[in-house]
Amino acid sequence: MSVQEYMQNLGKNARAASRQIAAATAGTKNNALLAIADALNETRDFLIAENGKDLQAGREKGLDEAMIDRLALTSQGIDKMIEGLIQVAALPDPCGAITDLNYMPSGIQVGKMRVPLGVIGIIYESRPNVTIDAASLCLKSGNATILRGGSEAIHSNRAVAQCIKSGLQKAGLPETAVQVVETTDRAAVGELITMAEYVDVIVPRGGKSLIERISKDAKVTVIKHLDGICHVYIDDQADLDKAYDIAINAKTHRYGVCNAMETLLINQAVAADILPRLAKGYGEKGVELRGCPQTRAIIAAEVATDEDWATEYLAPILSIKVVADMDAAMDHIAQYSSAHSESIVTQDYSKGRRFITEVDSSSVMINASTRFADGFEYGLGAEIGISTDKIHARGPVGLEGLTSQKWVVLGDGHIRQ
Amino acid sequence: MSVQEYMQNLGKNARAASRQIAAATAGTKNNALLAIADALNETRDFLIAENGKDLQAGREKGLDEAMIDRLALTSQGIDKMIEGLIQVAALPDPCGAITDLNYMPSGIQVGKMRVPLGVIGIIYESRPNVTIDAASLCLKSGNATILRGGSEAIHSNRAVAQCIKSGLQKAGLPETAVQVVETTDRAAVGELITMAEYVDVIVPRGGKSLIERISKDAKVTVIKHLDGICHVYIDDQADLDKAYDIAINAKTHRYGVCNAMETLLINQAVAADILPRLAKGYGEKGVELRGCPQTRAIIAAEVATDEDWATEYLAPILSIKVVADMDAAMDHIAQYSSAHSESIVTQDYSKGRRFITEVDSSSVMINASTRFADGFEYGLGAEIGISTDKIHARGPVGLEGLTSQKWVVLGDGHIRQ
Helix, strand or coil: CCHHHHHHHHHHHHHHHHHHHHHCCHHHHHHHHHHHHHHHHHCHHHHHHHHHHHHHHHHHHCCCHHHHHHHCCCHHHHHHHHHHHHHHHHCCCCCCCEEEEEECCCCCEEEEEEEECCEEEEEECCCHHHHHHHHHHHHHCCCEEEEECCHHHHHHHHHHHHHHHHHHHHCCCCHHHEEECCCCCCHHHHHHCCCCCCCCEEEEECCHHHHHHHHHHCCCEECCCCCCCEEEEECCCCCHHHHHHHHHHHHHCCCCCCCCEEEEEEEHHHHHHHHHHHHHHHHHHCCEEEECHHHHCCCCCEECCHHHHCCCCCCCEEEEEEECCHHHHHHHHHHHCCCCEEEEECCCHHHHHHHHHHCCCCEEEEEECHHHCCCCCCCCCCCCEEECCCCCCCEEECCHHHEEEEEEEEEEEECCC | CCHHHHHHHHHHHHHHHHHHHHHCCHHHHHHHHHHHHHHHHHCHHHHHHHHHHHHHHHHHHCCCHHHHHHHCCCHHHHHHHHHHHHHHHHCCCCCCCEEEEEECCCCCEEEEEEEECCEEEEEECCCHHHHHHHHHHHHHCCCEEEEECCHHHHHHHHHHHHHHHHHHHHCCCCHHHEEECCCCCCHHHHHHCCCCCCCCEEEEECCHHHHHHHHHHCCCEECCCCCCCEEEEECCCCCHHHHHHHHHHHHHCCCCCCCCEEEEEEEHHHHHHHHHHHHHHHHHHCCEEEECHHHHCCCCCEECCHHHHCCCCCCCEEEEEEECCHHHHHHHHHHHCCCCEEEEECCCHHHHHHHHHHCCCCEEEEEECHHHCCCCCCCCCCCCEEECCCCCCCEEECCHHHEEEEEEEEEEEECCC
């Protein structure tokens, strides 16, 4: 069987299973999630042994320590996967909710019902825990799933797939509701992202280059998460203590995350006041500063170039720009932001109102750290990614982002006049 | 200037204008809509004269009467465009609405704000009225628009574009908030659907071949509306009088529309009872019937082939299939429907409940004619199209379908722990 035939087969299975999983009750889906958790718990030794094969092959292949780290499946890691499944089982089922059901002048009632998207393809790197993460969210939202993990994790993923199958079976759901691609042939990805008759959405999870490659070639909608070039703007009306806390937190709470601040914009009226304090704070954390000429007139910093404004450092580096006013800050954001998350620090009511209305990013904040842009912090319970797109889902994508709404019409013999 | 440069230029203008139009108040947008209406009213003679050039060229080119009909702009047609503008001005502004603003455990407030998509490209056939239709909805929803109408309407569209520009100017909005592509070069379409840096969504309005061609090549999300292969299923528990009315209305109210029924499914228990009545009714309307063997054992009908089940006739032709039960009907729908609109006629509570939950179409109905699947009937005030896609918008797409939601976070110095 060719890779194409193999993938088409998975697609057909998924499409068929999607009808059954869409019609499954929340109880049945939760039973499946908990049965998968049990299966993981019962096959710990096998999972760790299979993962060992991947780790050995990875070391022989010369993977770096960060990659080996993400690839490794420990007993603690299995505990986390189990916890995750239990948490997702506890979330409310988004499917079937009917909203805005109203009588129309014709006498029909019209409303919207939340429904699964159908078949979701997940493409990710060699991190076996993502297999469970992604599968659980897609399953809970009533979608069939095809999971394609990095080839270095193939033994681990096959072992995890067995647990998923066993859990689905125990709950009386089709095993094909969640399918793991069990070939390492790269052509499988190309097929997955172009078989629009069987796949409704692709969610890539991984680095920017992976996501760009997939977006370029996909014939299926991609819920993508590219850069997070996030900004904090400290206004002249800011409470400078709040500004200090937020600017330090947004940059230094964690560095390698998409909601970390990469560029700090400061109103010229308060720059001389707050910059020295901030420089000291960042210095203590070991953050390298790169600044515009006005910044460098106040504190020691490297020269920030145009490239800096357009860079997601994901590292202890911060670019700083002094701006004339909020409009200049919003212009800078419009030009350089990746439309992920931006925050204004101000006590001024009118400016806050304008900033959150006019800044076109997936999260806009007043007096809060950009680090809050996160599915858990937003109360979604879990997230499958953070969309920097404008279509379908923006920002943290939880269970609801994996669904859509269809129209329901209730009549009683009504015909159109 | 090459076509590519020309289009890139429109794109840059639109992107720049999109920030201003997004920030415009409902009042300003309504003023623009009403000023465009005034401009149309004041330049009737010019519009009709310019349209005359298109009509003459069209006749010389040998366009058929239906195309000439759609191309023609009469004084009555201008009245309708003006009415449409006034109606859209009267609709509530979807933008800026904040919903679900709740306190989170961390103390931040998190909610969603409805915002424009940005820049919308509309591609349509040679129907000058669509220029105003589409422009008004995009403008009201706060989006910048690039309109590319069929080349046969170029003089008409240029004349309409002047009215739009004058209206925007009077309201103090940038003229580039609505731009009409003023070249007939076909390469303009190819450029429009691939310049993802400047265009956020493409809405094609026209025949299936146009939409398929655009979807195939687009690098921008397409809100598309393909076939409407709509079904009515008459259950064995149906009220047969209601069933008769709905089946006749769904097929014969209008033939050339996407929400007309193309296939009638009838439960075998009631087929002998209702089919002869229906055959008489359809006969009086001149509808050609094509049936499965069981249908043809009861009434006179041509043979329905597999191709019939998959065909959108858009004509006085109906395919009829007798099915064993509701599950068989839902299987048929899952296999052949274009996921537009389906209706069950039944008095049985449980079956109605299952049908609207399990059938995966953009509109699912109980005891109502599929002809109701329409933005006006659903209370949207207007529609830019009917999406048969699952992503972003399903079914009739009104102003809300041209928007998205961003997250707003209100803190008071909150940092992530």
